[in-house]
Amino acid sequence: MSDTGSTITQPPSAKPPSHVMIRLDGVSKRYAGQTGYAVSPLSMDIHRGEFVVFVGPSGCGKTTTLRMINRLVEPSSGRIWINGEDVTHADPDQLRRHIGYVIQQIGLIPHMTVSQNIGLVPKLLGWDKSQIASRVDELLGLVGLDPARYRDRYPKQLSGGQQQRVGVARALAADPPIMLMDEPFGAIDPITRDRLQEEFLKLQERIRKTIVFVTHDIDEALKLGDRIAIFGEGSTLAQFATPLEILTNPANDYVRSFIGEGAEIRRLGLINVGDVCARGTKAPERAVVRASSDTSVYAVLERMLATGADRALIGDEERPLTLRDLLLVAARPRQGQS
Numbered sequence: 001m002s003d004t005g006s007t008i009t010q011p012p013s014a015k016p017p018s019h020v021m022i023r024l025d026g027v028s029k030r031y032a033g034q035t036g037y038a039v040s041p042l043s044m045d046i047h048r049g050e051f052v053v054f055v056g057p058s059g060c061g062k063t064t065t066l067r068m069i070n071r072l073v074e075p076s077s078g079r080i081w082i083n084g085e086d087v088t089h090a091d092p093d094q095l096r097r098h099i100g101y102v103i104q105q106i107g108l109i110p111h112m113t114v115s116q117n118i119g120l121v122p123k124l125l126g127w128d129k130s131q132i133a134s135r136v137d138e139l140l141g142l143v144g145l146d147p148a149r150y151r152d153r154y155p156k157q158l159s160g161g162q163q164q165r166v167g168v169a170r171a172l173a174a175d176p177p178i179m180l181m182d183e184p185f186g187a188i189d190p191i192t193r194d195r196l197q198e199e200f201l202k203l204q205e206r207i208r209k210t211i212v213f214v215t216h217d218i219d220e221a222l223k224l225g226d227r228i229a230i231f232g233e234g235s236t237l238a239q240f241a242t243p244l245e246i247l248t249n250p251a252n253d254y255v256r257s258f259i260g261e262g263a264e265i266r267r268l269g270l271i272n273v274g275d276v277c278a279r280g281t282k283a284p285e286r287a288v289v290r291a292s293s294d295t296s297v298y299a300v301l302e303r304m305l306a307t308g309a310d311r312a313l314i315g316d317e318e319r320p321l322t323l324r325d326l327l328l329v330a331a332r333p334r335q336g337q338s
């Protein structure tokens with residue numbers, strides 16, 4: 001099930017098959033004056049309609065890789081294929097008109113209205129005025145902004161979340177098959193960010209773009225990505241797989257530490273109860289977890305989830321606790337209940 005092995009050890013070479021929208025073939029970057037690689041040779045296939053998230057610590061090469069896809073950064077080696085075409089040497093301006101790009105700083109042009117900002121690329125592509133106006137209104141509706149209220153505002157008359165929605169609308173304006181998004185929700189407060197993530201997932205269900213999305217935040221990656229590319233030290237690819245696969249089978253200790261605590265509990269967020277009913281459950285015989293008295297409830301639950309145990313024995317005295325005992329730790333009377 002994992003794509004980890006195939007994408008890292010067998011660099012693709014020839015023209016990709018039709019289900020591949022973006023192919024990076026041994027692509028690397030060394031910036032002028034730098035000794036090491038900003039991105040060491042990297043090969044990966046991103047499928048049509050797939051939402052791929054690049055995640056990793058600061059400086060590991062996520063943004064550089066993203067920007068090589070739309071040639072804002074010229075690769076030092078390798079080839080880039082988009083939609084079956086080798087675009088390594090294509091005209092970058094032409095290329096960018098067919099690739100949406102959303103960045104954290106939003107990049108709206110301050111002296112242009114919302115509608116002019118969104119209509120920028122369609123105008124460059126020579127669309128006529130009425131076509132642009134109706135596309136602007138359609139996109140504002142799509143990102144949840146009332147066109148009559150917002151189309152004539154300037155960026156500074158919008159909240160950060162609204163500006164980011166306009167940024168997304170602008171990237172979608174010419175209906176590009178690909179969207180590149182560099183920490184688009186990074187500078188937004190956690191509540192608005194959560195809402196934008198939800199909205200964006202719903203939007204993606206409708207528009208099915210091929211998306212490459214950069215973030216520092218593993219939880220954002222797990223929530224949004226069909227597959228996640230975890231970048232490691234020295235700009236290598238530590239794992240490229242689905243969120244469930246990464247949480248179930250982290251490729252190495254680096255990935256494990258990057259995920260942080262609670263992989264088992266977080267995994268449950270990716271599995272629906274309906275699927276569990278369909279699969280049926282079969283508890284392992286007499287599985288039990290042993291833990292010292294100073295182990296947290298969280299850690300014991302994590303281990304019970306991993307092993308299927310429904311009992312824990314605590315301390316040298318092996319005091320028994322059932323799964324239900326542990327669940328009750330979290331239970332409190334709700335308002336209106338005694």
Ligand SMILES: Nc1ncnc2c1ncn2[C@@H]1O[C@H](COP(=O)(O)OP(=O)(O)OP(=O)(O)O)[C@@H](O)[C@H]1O
Pocket residue numbers: 031032034038039056057058059060061062063064065216
């Ligand atoms: N224009 C540049 N000139 C020289 N070095 C650069 C340039 N841009 C990036 N780098 C270096 O390349 C490496 C990768 O940078 P990049 O911005 O791609 O990382 P990142 O993973 O996106 O980081 P962050 O999460 O902090 O944005 C870093 O060591 C960075 O200092």
